[in-house]
Amino acid sequence: MQRIGVFICWCGSNIAATVDVVKVAETIKNEPGVVFAANYQYMCSENGQQLIKQAIKEHNLTGIVVGACSPRMHEATFRKAAEEAGMNPYMVEIANIREHCSWIHKDMEETTEKAVVLVRTAIAKVKLNAPLMAGESPVIKRALVIGGGIAGIQAALDIADAGFEVDIVEKNATIGGRMAQLDKTFPTLDCSACILTPKMVDCAQHEKIDILSYSEVEEVKGFVGNFNVKIRRKARYVDESKCTGCKICMEKCPAKKGANEFNMGLDNRPAIHIPFAQAIPNVAVIDPEQCIKLKTGKCGICQKFCGVGAIDYEQKDTFVERQYGAIVVATGFKPIALDNFNEYGYADNKDVITSLELERLMNAAGPTGGVLLRPSDKQHPKVITFIQCVGSRDSSGCGKPYCSKICCMYTAKHAMLIREKYPDTEVHVFYIDVRTPGKNYDEFHRRAVEQYGVDYIKGMVGKVYNENGKLMVQGSNLIDNEQITIESDLVVLATAIEPEPSVRKIATLLTASIDTNNFLTESHAKLRPVESPTAGVYLAGVCQGPKDIPETVSQASACAAKVIGLLVKDKLKTNPCVAQPDENMCNGCGQCANVCPYGAITYVDKEFRLGGGKTEIRRVATVNPAVCQGCGACTVTCPSGAMDLKGFSSKQIMSEVEAICKM
Amino acid sequence: MQDVKTEKKEFTPNIVAFCCNWCSYAGADLAGSSRLSYPANVKIIRVPCSCRVNPMFVLKAFQQGADGVILCGCHPGDCHYVTGNYYTRRRMALLYSFLNYMGIEKARTRLEWVSAAEGQRFSAVMNDFVKTVTELGENKRLTDLRVKEGE
Amino acid sequence: MKDVELKVVERAKALLASGEVARVVGWKKGDFCFDPSPAVFESVEELDGLVYNWFCGANLSKYLIEISKKEGKTAVFLKPCDTYSFNQLIKEHRINREKVYAIAVECLGKLDVEKIKAKGVSMIEDVEVVEKEVKVATAYGTETLHKPEVLLTKCETCQKTHQVKDEEIILHERPARDVDRFAEVAKLEAMTEDERFAFWKEQLSKCIRCNACRNVCPACSCVKCVFDNPASGISAKANDAEFEEQLFHIIRAFHVAGRCTDCGECSRVCPQNIPLHLLNRKFIKDIDGFYGEYQAGEEAEGKTPLTSFTEGDVEPNDAVDGEAK
Amino acid sequence: MTKEERIENLNRLSGTDVRKCMKCGKCSGRCPAFKDMDIKPHQFVSMLCQGKIDELLECKAIWNCLSCMACVERCPRGVAPAAVVEAVRDTVVRMQGKNGIKAEEIPPIVDELIPQQLLVSAYRKYNK
Amino acid sequence: MLKIAKERLNELYAAISNAMELVLPVKKAGEVNFAMWAEGKEVSLETLKTVKSPKDTFFPQSENMMKFKTDGKNIEILDIRAEKAPTVLFGVRPCDYKAIEVLDKVFLADPVDTYYQNRREATTIITLACAKPEESCFCKVFGIDAAAPAGDVATWLDGDNLYWQANTEKGEALTALVKELFAEGGEAEVSAQQEKTRAIVEKLPFATLDLSRLSPKTSTIYSMTLLGRK
Incomplete structure (x- = not known):
């Protein structure tokens, strides 16, 4: 006969406030099969669990039901407690009388009645629970990092330093990501390349790290500890092992008209190129849309001049298949497209640029060699106007509803650098709110205002129009309740940022849940911010939400810690709640294999004994x-x-349905 | 709104909700933690995935006296088990249309996609569903009357 | 029809005698001319009892599930509608294709003896059909009936062709016809909810759970049926409450959804004449409407509508009667 | 009509949720009639939000608004300041009991000073 | 022998169902089965055979055997057998009546099935003779006279009247209840119909069914238990 113990938690006042916990425990006491019922302030606390262990031993219980918070919260805790008391952990069921009952209903009588029904349902289920043993599956001691920006690099380095092999898969020809395009970084104003490139070199030289550049993840199968990933090595038309990075081919290449993505298209680059000086791997890549040889078959100059014969026009995409124990997603971000925001005149004026384009203009390796010149006539701009929240905090559907978090800081940085380098330049910033929280951030912004005299105007810009060569920025000044128009030479839009579009495909491959803004959803916003709900998948950087470099690096290290915690284990407990066919009833009809997303079902011919000594071979x-x-x-x-x-057997769910409907 | 305890206990529907563990159950938890209330006669059963819900369970719920059955799952494309909810969508589309063909009011059966981040939507859906079923009144067509009278 | 029968018996005897097949599955003569029943013939002598006449409505493919497990090959006569069930059972690995020699036999529609009797004709001795005329020879003289009025319900809307054959015996071409097999379903869909509920309540209340429909249905051939399995939670031997009547037929229709070839056997064998085919046809009409034309049994491999999907499938809340409302 | 009812009525008439405004001022930044207005578009929204409707009902600005919808078109939070102005104007007209404008009254008062759009919107709203 | 005009049958049904529950062949959705009579239900005595045999009233597919009340851990059982209301089973064909006799041999033999017995005692059976037996009828082989059925009351139906003959006390008791609806007479019409029926039965294909083709073992059982042995 079942001997069931029921424990009703007060959860401090969260449950006890609207549910009469004592009455629930009393009513449940005389449910058939229940031999012990108690209630306690904090079941998940140490002595709460002690209460369970004691009750199991004293009343030699066969199953327990805990009426408390969501099973997603403490199911594991109570299962561990039961296990320590010698009971099979899967003989524990949770009745969610907090999120699904006490927190959402007011009337005491109603919530108590519902709590009793929910506990009775859990009892109905636990009566049909069978003791289950968690299986084990081996852990492959290698991690995969998708995305080679600062997040991916930091995570890879930390994991590799712990002695585990790491593969970085980077979509572009070189790692470095968005940070490589920046000039200076806030709040310390140190040069972006100076702090990034050493880490890139560490990655290249680390014997445990293997960089797969110009590659993309094609297919992911398996599960935590046993991922089987197929990676597409896109054709570079240059042999990585031979190319020494001498750049002769770049000089000789006649097709010079390609838009240089690295400089946000502000200048050109040859068909065969190395994205930027400190690129890792320092190997050229040919743009197939632009290379004359690949398009028409004529030319082939770069092959002639290449001293080591690294150029190979016949190169095709190749596929590599590898096994991994854990995957870190660090796919980074890009500024949103500004087609919905023509009121700022971005499309029709060359001198209306985005902040990232300004980063390139101010960068020494940029298109203007670090001298700030207007893209239209290469003149030095006298009046520069910054416009904040372009596309951010916009719930009208044209832009993004969220705040992009980093624009206030980098605009203050830009304003300060411009005022410092060119003190005669007038700098205005139209803002809604300046959001610079955290250590040394607001002080950084105040320096821009107080020390460098940047003019901050509270109010949004209505429109930007061109009047005889001048950019007229018309906006409202809410403090003086005026509508003002500033004649500017250069307008910089602090554009909203969004995750790399390719993350949607990766999310489907990893079955990682993703929200409507394309940010990957974390397992728990406060308690598990760097894990995806899909076990074995970790999130680093802006793919999980807007953040700046310090936060990205700390999140990357957090991911590394989690991955190391996983890879250290030799064996992983597997989910015992798996499917189980009953061979005597199986028709062998093959329908189930059609719907299994993991290909876990196969068919064998088995011999069955019929009555009277006869046997029969059946496909099961x-x-x-x-x-x-x-x-x-x-x-x-x-x-x-x-x-x-x-x-979750059919009988169990049926009994739950019956218990719920029995008034 | 005046809560009259004395007047005849007017009809409150009995709703069974099947919620998938990864998305809609988490959405329900979020609705709870954000204190977004919905009527108490909605009771939730946790299933690993919406594709675990067998038409037998839906019919069993109606037999045992449920007045409305709602099935919640992840948005198509977000399913933790990759394709689970696509099969659910087809199965329930056919089942609900068939029940309607048998004369069972279509509004008694419902399927909603609720992600783990949509606590607001979960509460709104439940409030709306209870209102719809209350208007429909007690389920007299697909139920075992003996269970109702507590035979 | 007699010429076809002769050819059938002749081929059966030849195949059995030559040892090419170990047994023949066909129809055996009953007590009267209107009640042949499916039978297995294992010797040439027995084949004298083999008949193929206007009342051989039974679908033989389901019997092959067990018979094809036996030693040696089996010959079977398949009407056009039977071949779809045959293909469906091969797709589900229930019949071993190599062990069956399928003979596609001509069919110009079969007659329903209950409809003939309902017209007041009794003591039937023989039946002959010419074009649209049915001449029924009885102890009280010969009656002439109009063929479409006495056809089996499943033959009234039949537009099926042979899907599989190792050999064929077709002496008369069947005139192609264009009939909407969903007319009845559409009529029911047009009714109000209350009318539909009343219609089905009345029809299903007649159900005596004799399981004839389940036992004859090729798609309903589980080794152990969920209604016989106490562990399933819905096992029941009788409809002791109105709900069980609905439950049995809803679950059965759902289990065969996407696999039912609309062979009409369930309605043919129901002693209470409940129009069960209208349940399965509803699923077929919905599947065609929601997911595109699909005829179960046309191919012997591949997925069924309920084990495949597309990103853009219709949402259940707006999916009614084959469209998104 | 008490003040609360008036506020509630204005909210309903405007058909927009003024609490969604994040006070960015973009609407005023785009308003071509900004200079002639004593109460600016962003103020219509914030004052209705705080219930300070007496000044709104007496202000001159409701007659300067061209209903050009520049403010509505680009509001990042989907608020419609022009609709609030229109609601106030509608309430003022109703309070005065004037019963709108007939088609035949328009031709004599048409001249190039009065923007054509004003007449159209007046006719659409006040021809009962 | 009593008789009542066909048109007045409804009054007869109403009279009977005042005193007892009346079960008779009712046509519902195109099929005829035995069901409880109620005003407005389509009674169909002409249909030769109902789909399911009337023996169901004594041995239904499913029946409530007991009721129980639970409160907490203890259970209380309530016996519902005594609740069986007196019933009249009208329109039973001679072959169906023989089926009931066969069942009696099984359920009323020691140990007696009290549920079956309870129902059997509470029921008065009114048989209805056949006028137009069909080709598939084989009652003659089992010694059943289609024209003169047994049962508490025997009835015959022809074009315009129902003829009523009580055979047992139960039959007499029931007849007393509804006597005033009837008129005397009708023996002539009954015997005329009996001649015609017996003539047809002779000509039926199964009139002389040779049971020996069944395996010898089973045929002896048939002959021993069924053919006329009481």
């Missing part, structure tokens, strides 16, 4: 418990119900 299904993730799609496709799911 078998499930590989290591591959099956327990989704249950097969159980519904199976008409005879031969396929059932351990831990």
Whole structure:
């Protein structure tokens, strides 16, 4: 006979405030099968769990039900407590009487009645629980980092330093990501390349790190500890092992008209090129849309001049398949397109630029060699106007509803650098709110205002129009309640940022959940910010939400810590709630394999003894418990119900339905 | 709104909600933690994925006296098990249309995609569904009357 | 029709005698001319009892599930509608294709003896059909009936062709016809919810759970049916409450959805004449409407509508009667 | 009509949720009639939000607004200042009991000073 | 022998169902089965055979055997057998009546099935003779006279009247209840119909069914238990 113990938690006042916990415990006491019922302020606390362990031993309970918060919160805690008291951890069921009951209903009588029903449902389920043993699956001691920006580099270095092999898959020809394009970084104003390139070199020289540049993730199979990833090595038309980075081919290449993405298209680059000086790997790449040889078959100059014969026009995309224990997603961000914001005249005026374009203009390796000149006539701009929140905090549908977090700081940085280098330049900043929280951030912004005299105007810009060569920036000055127009030579838009569009594809590959703004959803906003709900997948950098470099680096290291914690283990406990076919009832009809997303179901011919000594060979299904993730799609496709799911069997769910509906 | 305890206990529907563990159950938790209330007669059963819900469960719920059954899952494309909710969508599309063909009011059955971040939407959906089912009144067509009278 | 029968018996005897097949599955003569029943013939002598006449409505493919497991090959006569069920059972690995020799036999529609009797004709001795005329020879003289009025319900809307054949016996070409098999379903869909509920409540309340529909249905051939399995939670032997009547037919229709070839056997064998085919056709009409034309049993491999999907499938809340409302 | 009812009515008439405004001032930044207005577009929204409607009902600005919708078109939070102005104007007209404008009254008062758009919007709203 | 005009049958049904529950062949959605009579239901006595046999009233597919009340851990059982209301089973064909006799041999033999017995005692069976047997009828082989059925009351139906003959006390008791609806007479019409029916039965294909083709073992069982043995 079942001997069930029921523990009702007060959760301080979270439950006890609207649920009469004592009454619940009393009513449950005389439910058939219940031999022990108690209530306590904090079941998840040390002595709460002690109460459980004691009750299990004293009343030799066969199953326990805890009426408390969501199972997603403390199911593991109570299962561990039960296990320590010698009970199979899967004989524990949770009744969610907090999020689904006490927190959302007011009337005491109603919530108490519902709490009783929810606990009774959990009892109905636990009566049909069978003890389950978690299986084990090996952990492959190698990590994959998708994205070679500062987030990916930092995560890779930390993991490699712990002695584990790491592969970095970078979409572009070189690692470095968005940070490589920056000039200076806030709040310390140190040069971006100076702090980034040493880390890039460390990655290249680290024997545990393998950089797969100009490559993309094509396919991901398997699960935590056993990912099987297929990576597409895009054709570079240059042999990485031979190219020494001498750049002769860049000089000789006749097709010079390619837009240089690295400089945001402000200048040109030859078809064969190395993106920037400190590129890692320092190997050229040919742009197939622009190379005359690849398009028309004529030319081939670069091959002639290449001293080491590294150029190979026949190179094709190749595929590499590797196994990994954990995956870090660090796909980074890009500024949003400004097509919905023509009121700022970005499309029709060359001198209306985005902040990232300004970074390139001010960068020594940039198109103007570090001298700030207007893109239109290469003149030195006398009056520069910055416009904040272009596309951010916009819920009208044209832009992004969220605040991009980093624009206030980098605009203050730009303003300060311009005022310092060219003191005669007038700098105005139209802002809604200046958001510079955290250590030394507001002080940084105040220096721009107080020490460098940057003119901050509270109010948004209505429109920017061209009047005989001058850029007229018309906006409102809310403090003086005026509408003002500033004649400017250069207008810089602090554009909103969004995650790399390719992250959507990666999210589907990894079944990582993603929100409507394309940011990957973390497992828990406060308690597990760097993990994806999909086990074994970790999130670093802006792919998880807008953040600046210091936060990105700390998140990358946090991911590394989590990955190391995983790879250190030799074995991982696998989910025991997997599908299980009943061979005597299986028709062998093959429908279940059609719906299994993981290919966990195969068919074998098995001999069955019929009555009277006769036997029969029948085709039956078998499930590989290591591959099956327990989704249950097969159980519904199976008409005879031969396929059932351990831990969520049809009978259990039916009994829950019955308990819920019994008033 | 005046809460009259004395007048005849007017009809409150009994709603069974199947929520998938990864998205809609988390959405329900978020609705809870954000204190977004919805009527108490909605009771939630946790399933690993929306594709685990068998038409038998839906019919069992109606038999045992439920007046409305709602199935919540991840948005298509977000399913933790990659394709689970696509199959759910087809199965429930056919089942709900078939029940309607048998004369069972279509509004008694419902399927909603609720992600882990949509606590607001979860509460709104539940409030709306309870209102719809209350208007429909007690389920007299697909139920086992003996269970109702507590035989 | 007699010429076809002769050819059938002749081929059956030849195949059995030559040892090419170990047994023949066909129809055996009953007590009367209107009640042939499916039978297995294992010797040439027995084949004298083999008939193929206007009342051989039974679909033989389901019997092959067990028979094809036996030693040696089996010959079977398949009407056009039977071949779809045959293909569907091969797709589900229930029949071993190599062990079956399929003979596609001509079919110009089969007659329903209950409809003939309902017209007041009794003591039937023989039936002959010419074009649209049915001549019924009885103890009280010969009656002439109009063929479309006494056809089996499943033959009224049949536009099926042979999907699989190792050999064929077709002496008369069947005139192609254009019939909307969903007319009845559409009529029901047009009714109000209350009318539909009343219609089905009345029809299903007649159900005595004799399981004839389940036992005859090729798609409903589980080794152990969910209604016989106490662990399933919905097992029941009788409809002791109105709900069970609905539950049995809803679950059965759902289990065969996407796999039912609309062969009409369920309605043919129902002792209470419940129009069960209108349930399965509803699923077929919905699947065609939601996910595009699909005829189960046309191919012997590939996925069924319920084990495949597309990104843009219709949402259940607006999916009614084959469209998104 | 009490003040609360008036506020509630204005909110309903404007059909926009003034609490969504994040006070960025873009609407005023785009308003061509900004100079002639005693109460600026962004003030219509914030004052209705705080319930200070007495000044709104007496202000001159409701007659200068051209209904050109420049403010509505680019508001990042989907608020419609012009709709608030229109609601106030509508309330003022209703309070005066004037019953709008007939088609035949328009030709004599048309001249190039009065923007054509003003007449159209007046006709659309006040021809009962 | 009593008789009542066909048109007045409804009054007969109403009278009977005042005193007892009346179960008779009712046509519903195109099929005829035994069901409880109620005003407005389409009674169909002409249909030769109902889909399911009337023996269901004594041995239904499913029936409530007991009720129980639970409060907390203890359970209380309530016996519902005594609640069986007196019933009249009208329109039973001779072959169906034989089926009931076969069941009696099984359920009323020791140990007696009290549920079956409870129902059987509470029920008065009114049989209805056949006028137009069909080709598939084989009642003659089992010694059943289609024209003169047994049962508490035997009835015959022809074009315009229903003829009523009580055979047992139960039959007499029921007849007493509804006597005033009837008129005397009708023996002639009954015997005329009986001649015609017996003539048809002779000509039926299965009139002389040779049971020996069944395996010898089973045929003896048939002959021993069914053919006329009481």
